[in-house]
Amino acid sequence: xxxxxxxxxxxxxxxxxxxxxxxxxxxxxxxxxxxxxxxxxxxxxxxxxxxxxxxxxxxxxxxxxxxxxxxxxxxxxxxxxxxxxxxxxxxxxxxxxxxxxxxxxxxxxxxxxxxxxxxxxxxxxxxxxxxxxxxxxxxxxxxxxxxxxxxxxxxxxxxxxxxxxxxxxxxxxxxxxxxxxxxxxxxxxxxxxxxxxxxxxxxxxxxxxxxxxxxxxxxxxxxxxxxxxxxxxxxxxxxxxxxxxxxxxxxxxxxxxxxxxxxxxxxxxxxxxxxxxxxxxxxxxxxxxxxxxxxxxxxxxxxxxxxxxxxxxxxxxxxxxxxxxxxxxxxxxxxxxxxxxxxxxxxxxxxxxxxxxxxxxxxxxxxxxxxxxxxxxxxxxxxxxxxxxxx
Amino acid sequence: xxxxxxxxxxxxxxxxxxxxxxxxxxxxxxxxxxxxxxxxxxxxxxxxxxxxxxxxxxxxxxxxxxxxxxxxxxxxxxxxxxxxxxxxxxxxxxxxxxxxxxxxxxxxxxxxxxxxxxxxxxxxxxxxxxxxxxxxxxxxxxxxxxxxxxxxxxxxxxxxxxxxxxxxxxxxxxxxxxxxxxxxxxxxxxxxxxxxxxxxxxxxxxxxxxxxxxxxxxxxxxxxxxxxxxxxxxxxxxxxxxxxxxxxxxxxxxxxxxxxxxxxxxxxxxxxxxxxxxxxxxxxxxxxxxxxxxxxxxxxxxxxxxxxxxxxxxxxxxxxxxxxxxxxxxxxxxxxxxxxxxxxxxxxxxxxxxxxxxxxxxxxxxxxxxxxxxxxxxxxxxxxxxxxxxxxxxxxxxxxxxxxxxxxxxxxxxxxxxxxxxxxxxxxxxxxxxxxxxxxxxxxxxxxxxxxxxxxxxxxxxxxxxxxxxxxxxxxxxxxxxxxxxxxxxxxxxxxxxxxxxxxxxxxxxxxxxxxxxxxxxxxxxxxxxxxxxxxxxxxxxxxxxxxxxxxxxxxxxxxxxxxxxxxxxxxxxxxxxxxxxxxxxxxxxxxxxxxxxxxxxx
Numbered sequence: 001x002x003x004x005x006x007x008x009x010x011x012x013x014x015x016x017x018x019x020x021x022x023x024x025x026x027x028x029x030x031x032x033x034x035x036x037x038x039x040x041x042x043x044x045x046x047x048x049x050x051x052x053x054x055x056x057x058x059x060x061x062x063x064x065x066x067x068x069x070x071x072x073x074x075x076x077x078x079x080x081x082x083x084x085x086x087x088x089x090x091x092x093x094x095x096x097x098x099x100x101x102x103x104x105x106x107x108x109x110x111x112x113x114x115x116x117x118x119x120x121x122x123x124x125x126x127x128x129x130x131x132x133x134x135x136x137x138x139x140x141x142x143x144x145x146x147x148x149x150x151x152x153x154x155x156x157x158x159x160x161x162x163x164x165x166x167x168x169x170x171x172x173x174x175x176x177x178x179x180x181x182x183x184x185x186x187x188x189x190x191x192x193x194x195x196x197x198x199x200x201x202x203x204x205x206x207x208x209x210x211x212x213x214x215x216x217x218x219x220x221x222x223x224x225x226x227x228x229x230x231x232x233x234x235x236x237x238x239x240x241x242x243x244x245x246x247x248x249x250x251x252x253x254x255x256x257x258x259x260x261x262x263x264x265x266x267x268x269x270x271x272x273x274x275x276x277x278x279x280x281x282x283x284x285x286x287x288x289x290x291x292x293x294x295x296x297x298x299x300x301x302x303x304x305x306x307x308x309x310x311x312x313x314x315x316x317x318x319x320x321x322x323x324x325x326x327x328x329x330x331x332x333x334x335x336x337x338x339x340x341x342x343x344x345x346x347x348x349x350x351x352x353x354x355x356x357x358x359x360x361x362x363x364x365x366x367x368x369x370x371x372x373x374x375x376x377x378x379x380x381x382x383x384x385x386x387x388x389x390x391x
Numbered sequence: 392x393x394x395x396x397x398x399x400x401x402x403x404x405x406x407x408x409x410x411x412x413x414x415x416x417x418x419x420x421x422x423x424x425x426x427x428x429x430x431x432x433x434x435x436x437x438x439x440x441x442x443x444x445x446x447x448x449x450x451x452x453x454x455x456x457x458x459x460x461x462x463x464x465x466x467x468x469x470x471x472x473x474x475x476x477x478x479x480x481x482x483x484x485x486x487x488x489x490x491x492x493x494x495x496x497x498x499x500x501x502x503x504x505x506x507x508x509x510x511x512x513x514x515x516x517x518x519x520x521x522x523x524x525x526x527x528x529x530x531x532x533x534x535x536x537x538x539x540x541x542x543x544x545x546x547x548x549x550x551x552x553x554x555x556x557x558x559x560x561x562x563x564x565x566x567x568x569x570x571x572x573x574x575x576x577x578x579x580x581x582x583x584x585x586x587x588x589x590x591x592x593x594x595x596x597x598x599x600x601x602x603x604x605x606x607x608x609x610x611x612x613x614x615x616x617x618x619x620x621x622x623x624x625x626x627x628x629x630x631x632x633x634x635x636x637x638x639x640x641x642x643x644x645x646x647x648x649x650x651x652x653x654x655x656x657x658x659x660x661x662x663x664x665x666x667x668x669x670x671x672x673x674x675x676x677x678x679x680x681x682x683x684x685x686x687x688x689x690x691x692x693x694x695x696x697x698x699x700x701x702x703x704x705x706x707x708x709x710x711x712x713x714x715x716x717x718x719x720x721x722x723x724x725x726x727x728x729x730x731x732x733x734x735x736x737x738x739x740x741x742x743x744x745x746x747x748x749x750x751x752x753x754x755x756x757x758x759x760x761x762x763x764x765x766x767x768x769x770x771x772x773x774x775x776x777x778x779x780x781x782x783x784x785x786x787x788x789x790x791x792x793x794x795x796x797x798x799x800x801x802x803x804x805x806x807x808x809x810x811x812x813x814x815x816x817x818x819x820x821x822x823x824x825x826x827x828x829x830x831x832x833x834x835x836x837x838x839x840x841x842x843x844x845x846x847x848x849x850x851x852x853x854x855x856x857x858x859x860x861x862x863x864x865x866x867x868x869x870x871x872x873x874x875x876x877x878x879x880x881x882x883x884x885x886x887x888x889x890x891x892x893x894x895x896x897x898x899x900x901x902x903x904x905x906x907x908x909x910x911x912x913x914x915x916x917x918x919x920x921x922x923x924x925x926x927x928x929x930x931x932x933x934x935x936x937x938x939x940x941x942x943x944x945x946x947x948x949x950x951x952x953x954x955x956x957x958x959x960x961x962x963x964x965x966x967x968x969x970x971x972x973x974x975x976x977x978x979x980x981x982x983x984x985x986x987x988x989x990x991x992x993x994x
Contacts, residue, residue: 137398138397138398138401179409182405182409183402183405183406183409184402185398185401185402185405236442238427238435239435239438239439239442240439241424241427241428241435242427242428242431242432242434242435242436242438242439243432243435243436243438243439243440244428244432245428245429245432245436246428246429246432255439255442255443255611256439256442256443259442259443259611259612259613259614259619260613260614260615261439261442261443261614275424275427275428276439279428280424280425280428280429283424283428284421284424287417287420287421290417291414291417294410294413298406298410301406302403302406307398307399307402310399310402310403310406311402314402314406314409318409318413321413321416321417324417325413325416325417325420328420329419329420329423332420332423332424332427333423333427334419334420334423
């Protein structure tokens with residue numbers, strides 16, 4: 001039996017579709033609907049230029065997501081490293097062929113499409129690390145050659161993206177990678193060691209900086225030091241959220257967004273529009289939607305019968321969480337302004353497509369929950385699931 | 392198998408841990424939202440409100456200025472304007488061409504619009520055509536009805552029905568200058584583009600009364616300051632209507648009396664001090680300043696005119712009072728008791744003081760002269776004598792009692808103090824000691840002595856009133872204090888002044904009012920513009936009329952009427968008018984007669 005066979009023997013496409021976790025798909029569609037409504041508001045009550053394309057992109061992405069979900073998870077296991085390698089090549093390609101946008105080189109033109117390879121990298125890295133730890137037992141996972149390989153898998157894209165310079169995305173890739181190291185069973189002691197080393201480095205670096213550099217770092221960390229300049233966006237965003245109060249100013253009534261005080265109200269700062277128009281209630285509703293999506297991702301991870309599927313589901317869910325947390329924390333003024341969109345709500349194609357592919361993989365783990373995994377590199381027997389059991 | 396199971400357990404355990412951290416972090420976000428939206432929500436709401444709203448002022452209507460009978464001296468008229476919003480009207484030159492095809496649009500107006508467009512944001516309208524008639528506005532509105540970015544509206548314009556006749560007293564309004572802004576500590580109303588501020592005259596001194604209070608419009612604005620809609624409005628308070636003591640008819644009449652002459656005339660109620668007319672000639676058109684004089688040529692012709700039409704001679708002109716000052720000297724001498732009314736001196740035409748010779752205007756002299764004859768015929772020798780006996784400081788004290796030497800405080804800008812010299816003044820100002828000869832010169836109102844026409848009128852009113860130190864005024868004013876001059880002395884002087892016009896030998900007999908019951912009393916005066924040299928005196932080039940105009944003496948006259956029961960006082964200065972009796976006295980006569988007639992007719 002070929003591992004990448006699309007169809008599971010005995011189950012037609014209809015049967016496979018039935019095994020898809022439709023609640024998760026509906027939750028994502030619901031989130032996109034929230035995005036549609038808010039983009040309609042951000043455009044001053046217009047379908048164009050954002051709300052309509054947003055819905056269309058979700059629809060197109062949905063097809064991709066279904067396709068990914070229906071492809072046998074063993075195919076993804078096989079292709080994990082090639083996909084990672086291709087993504088890395090694209091990230092490198094951006095270095096030479098990328099278009100400058102928003103002050104950083106991160107767009108790559110492929111025919112009519114503009115893509116951000118660094119976004120795809122977030123999922124590709126999860127795939128690669130899941131594949132990596134799938135083949136290892138706990139002892140091997142903590143042995144130096146394998147550990148260094150895992151670190152290299154994380155460091156290569158993270159450093160390349162940081163060079164663009166897109167520190168926000170680099171940090172997200174790094175954080176996602178570290179989370180997978182932890183999930184994959186790397187020892188606590190190693191984490192403690194790295195933590196202490198990093199902590200020790202901070203003061204050394206700090207005292208090595210020149211005054212103006214320190215000033216810049218401080219302004220980055222606390223933008224309200226410079227309200228007229230670097231801190232303006234963050235402060236206006238906080239005003240937008242705060243002025244929403246418990247129940248908001250009403251749909252299409254947000255003054256901060258509609259009068260142009262909120263920057264980028266249709267992309268990175270759309271959470272401020274939600275909070276302004278629907279108040280704390282609206283913000284909590286959106287966070288609840290995200291928690292539900294994460295809950296489903298976790299559930300699939302728990303039900304998975306092999307390490308690859310488990311790590312894949314947990315990893316994608318964690319990446320999704322990183323998007324949500326980084327965006328909301330940024331908009332609420334908890335962390336510096338970094339360019340991270342709010343998943344399925346912010347306008348912008350690449351992030352949505354990336355996460356749809358990610359959730360496609362998670363769904364695939366569910367659809368092909370019972371397939372027999374081929375033997376891994378260490379020659380360990382596969383999990384207990386069998387096709388016979390499915391029948 | 393246990394290895395596999397334990398590894399599965401490990402991943403699940405760690406996943407739970409990671410999930411817990413995620414829930415914790417989401418909880419942190421929730422906490423942050425509660426902090427921003429509930430705990431600090433009010434503060435951010437205020438900030439959002441500050442962000443989106445801006446107060447725009449509504450100009451109040453300026454108060455009208457009326458004369459004592461309620462006739463308008465300054466009022467507002469609705470005028471129509473054509474405006475252009477640059478960002479909506481398209482290319483500016485094309486838009487102006489388009490307007491030019493519909494109405495007359497000169498190159499200076501085009502240039503002004505183009506300049507204005509460059510200095511303000513594109514959504515701020517620019518006035519293209521101003522002061523259009525209703526018909527023109529209607530025609531243009533129709534023509535541009537479909538055109539975006541060009542529209543018409545109504546605005547207020549200040550109208551002065553008396554025009555140049557009352558230009559100095561009423562003043563005019565104009566665009567707010569930087570100086571105006573500094574003076575009124577930046578009241579926001581002044582920054583409105585259509586706001587006009589009083590520049591001179593009553594318009595300036597009473598500006599704050601006339602101005603009223605601005606209303607406000609609360610506007611919703613965008614982050615770039617563009618107005619979106621009105622959120623609320625509080626109407627302003629129109630300026631107060633101002634009632635002046637002026638009489639529009641008498642004012643117009645007085646201005647007409649000057650013809651080509653320059654100078655000033657003041658007509659005053661001696662009981663209240665109210666000014667019925669105050670004129671300065673030459674004058675100008677006060678309406679020309681509404682938009683600021685844009686034509687440079689026009690401005691230069693006003694500001695650079697050697698006759699200074701913009702200056703208000705009634706309060707800013709300082710003249711040697713000449714023989715009109717003899718009233719002061721006579722009263723000072725009587726009060727000092729250095730002379731009695733019937734004491735006589737001999738006038739042979741020359742008064743000698745040391746090596747100096749002081750001449751009487753009458754070459755042959757007046758013979759024996761008492762106070763009555765001295766005032767009636769304006770004998771200089773008599774006043775040299777009594778001035779010397781009285782001394783400059785006592786003359787100065789009397790002059791001050793009668794209103795000289797300090798601004799009267801009338802509600803007009805730019806008033807001068809005049810000058811009443813004393814010994815102390817000369818020491819301080821010139822660092823020289825006082826000469827008796829200077830006292831003699833002061834005795835006939837020459838030398839250092841300077842007076843404004845309003846001071847001359849004030850002196851005359853106080854003399855005629857007899858009990859109160861009347862203060863000239865155009866509006867209200869405080870009640871005057873006691874005059875503090877013995878009424879017997881005042882009666883003596885008034886009797887003499889009645890003879891100036893009332894007897895053939897009086898200097899102003901030719902300018903008398905012949906109608907019974909309306910008679911005028913007064914005093915002529917001549918204010919020397921240049922000294923008469925000894926050579927000229929010998930050669931006989933003395934006739935003032937023979938000199939070039941700008942070297943001729945100023946002619947003065949102060950008077951009141953009716954002579955026996957005074958009601959009105961007048962002071963007239965005709966610059967380079969040579970003779971008080973020939974040029975100044977007739978103006979005073981006409982004014983005083985008109986004032987009395989106006990009262991009886993009750994027009």
